[in-house]
Amino acid sequence: MARRGAPVDVVGVGRTFALGGGEVEALRGFDLHVPAGGFSALIGPSGCGKSTALRLVAGLDLPDEGTIDMDGASPDQMRRGQRIGVAFQDPSLLPWRTVSTNIRLALELVGRRHDTAAVSDLIELVGLQGFEKARPAQLSGGMRQRVAIARSLVTEPDLLLLDEPFGALDALTRQQLNDELQRIWTARGTTTILVTHSIPEAVYVADDVLVMSPRPGRVVARHSIDFERPRTRELLLADEFHAKVEAVSASLHRSEGQVVQIEADNS
Amino acid sequence: MDRVPARVLSAAVGILVLALWELLARTVYAGSYRLSPPTAVVVDFFEYRDLYLRNLWHSTKTAAWGFLWGNLAAIALAGVASIIPVLRRSIGAIALTVFCLPFIAVAPILRLITGPGNGTPITLSALAVFFTTYVAALLGLDTAPGSALDVVRSFGRGRFAAFRRVRLRASVPAMIAGLQIAAPAAFLGAVVGEFTGARSGLGILTVRALGALNTDRIWVIAVMATAVATGGYMVIGALGRWLCPWAPALDVGAVPTARQEPGLLNRLAALLAPIIVVFVFWYAFLWVFQIKPFFAKTPLDVWAELFTNADAAETRSSVFGALGTTLWTTSLGYVAGLIGAVVTAVVFILVPWLERALMPIAVALRSIPIIVTTPVIILFVGRGLLTTTAIVAVMSFFPTLVNCYAAMSRTPEGILDVLKSYDAGSAANVRNAYLPTAVPALLASARIAVPTSLLGATVAEWLATGDGIGAVMVIAFTRNDYNVLWVSVAVLTLVAVIGYWLVAALELRTLERVAPGVSR
DSSP, rough: OOOOOOOEEEEEEEEEEEEEEEEEEEEEEEEEEETTTTTEEEESSTSSHHHHHHHHHHTOOOOSEEEETTBBBBBHHHTTTOOOOEESSSSSTTSSOHHHHHHHHHHHHTTTTTTTHHHHHHHHHTTTTTTTTGGGSSSHHHHHHHHHHHHHTTOOOOOOEESSTTTTOHHHHHHHHHHHHHHHHHHOOOEEEEEOOOOOHHHHHHHHHEOSSSSOEEEEEEEEOOOOOOOOOOGGHHHHHHHHHHHHHHHHHHHHHHHHHHHHHHH | TTTTTTTHHHHHHHHHHHHHHHHHHOOOOTSSOOOHHHHHHHHHHHHHHHHHHHHOOOHHHHHHHHHHHHHHHHHHHHHHHHHHHGGGHHHHHHHHHHHHSOOHHHHHHHHHHSSSSHHHHHHHHHHHHHHHHOOOOOOOHHHSSSHHHHHHHHHHOOHHHHIIIHHHHTTHHHHHHHHHHHHHHHHHHHHHHTTTTSSSSHHHHHHHHHHOHHHHHHHHHHHHHHHHHHHHHHHHHOOOOOOOTTSOOOGGGGEEEEEESSSSSHHHHHHHHHHHHHHHHHHHHHHTTTTTTTOOOOOHHHHIIISSTTTTTHHHHHHHHHHHHHHHHHHHHHHHHHHHHHHHHHHHHOHHHHHHHHHHHHHHHTSGGGGGGGGHHHHHHHHHHHHHHHHHHHHHHHHHHHHEEEEEESSSSSHHHHHHHHOOOOHHHIIIIIIHHHHHHHHHHHHHHHHHHHHHHHHHHHIIIIOOHHHHHHHHHTTTTTHHHHHHHHHHHHHHHEEEEEEHHHHHHHHHHHTTTTTT
16 A cells, blocks of 8 residues: 655644633643544534644644644645645535536645646546536535545645544535545555544544543543444444444543543632 | 725725825816816805705705605505516616616707706606616515515415515615615606706706806815715615615625526517517507607607608718717727726735725715716816716716725635646636636626717716717707607617627626526
């Protein structure tokens, strides 16, 4: 398997937002390491700063403290070097563009407008043949997400950041896209970070599942997942899969308990 | 700059503009009869304040009566259209036709019925508010939640109960938004009516001052008219926020057009029904008011004058030639205003402190009935073709700017994040996100702008330029050539209605492509 992409090293990152009159500390002492070509999943309770962490790695926001390094480059340099692909929970397609021109947008932005082969390859990879000329409004939620993922991949980035891209989809579509995500990652070998709410999803697709604490978020547990690839749906029924899900679930509950503990200490 | 409060910035900009105005009027434009310095405007106002206040009061009273009757009629007909949906298309056709009438040329015809008194300005004022209030009221009546209507129906009550208990209540915010636009429009109708002749009022005072080249007076009147019209807009806006604080701000101008029912027969009905209704209305109007045949022209008379009479060819060449001039100068002005507005909106998006400083002023200016300030523009630009272009450009600039900026600022954050993740620059953001997002708003503004621009153009031509169809109409009026007057009014109205529908069709197509479900 060809391994490509940049390793990600996040050390001691903190980020605080001003909100109304007060402040919200989203992240404190956040560490993360993803090897080149690795696939990590970030999981944690609602509002624990998962998306904030991903935006910092994407260079869309700056940390107040700590460092983020990717192969010697900062997120901002990576972003400016156009080496990052992102997909959010909201597919954020341009409604006036078709499927193929939405995917081409990324190429236009990096100055490779004429790479039509890349677009048609990606359309095939995400299974949208025949829909090239359709507009987002004519597609289902799952199809729109495929377009967003194809767009994030078409520039062949060194780092793929996925912020709950399947969060709004039904379970069946979601599983289907997880299979495709795995297939795409296997084919491309891009360093990938996936933010998700779903423990089975994280365990199914990732090499590493990182569990975050409630706000201020930091990584409190790391589970490596060493199931053989390609993983298939039979895995979902296997005992060792359930054991992993249970283990991650337990550390997620422990992490939620910690805050209760901290809040109790404060009172 | 980002920390200075918007109010302070706006006030600073306002003072700066006044100072610049004073300076220009005292130096570059001194003795040119074009620009009066603000201080002279104030001095002149106090010197002749009895005259000014008397005429202002007269015009305001006229506008208030027109506001009352026009809105009552519009709301009543919206109610009828809501309860009896079959009538909706026909009432809508009448409302749109009224909106597309060249008011300045309608005035002499109305005067035949109402006599020389105040009836014509009041009627024009009522006509000027009719369409927007009708559209707003109908939109409001339609926004009633379907579930609430089902509740009424589940108790075995009918359409009328649903109307009274649910629809009427739900329509209040939209109706107030409509009435807000109606306030300056009523003032505009009154003043335009007075332009063509009245015993008293700001309109006739302006016309006399234009004749006497009394620059200060023209400026005083423009400032007063602007203040009162904007004041009415703001008072009703405040009333709306006080009455229904829960309701979001509504832009009634941006109401999408009705979706076309599929099928050839439906299309044919949709096309023919309004035409038939308008013709029936036309004949009914002549019959009810028993106007003498010398003044009253039927659709058949207009047809004969254009195609079968001995001098038909002559009429055609003079009317259509002039129409060509009007359309050319109007489109030029509209496009200039549009480009200026889009460029300004883009600058505002990219330079937020500039937006905070200038946008409140643009929002205030948007509510001004620019047509009322036509004499000032005539003074400033002169009496050439450029005057028409300038007036239409100013008229289209402010509403387009406000709507366009509002749409651009609603560009989804996610799209901007995607662009940012590829390090897209300002130019790429504008091209890929902001401009396309603004297209529906631009089309909605353009749809309303077709009739209003043509009205602005004909007013300018009637009062000053001596070109275009406005001039043809004023000459026909002074020569008592009612054939040509009716032909011009009919042709101009038809052009405005067609223009409105062309833009509406384009708007519908665009909306269906990028946002199905938004259009209704």
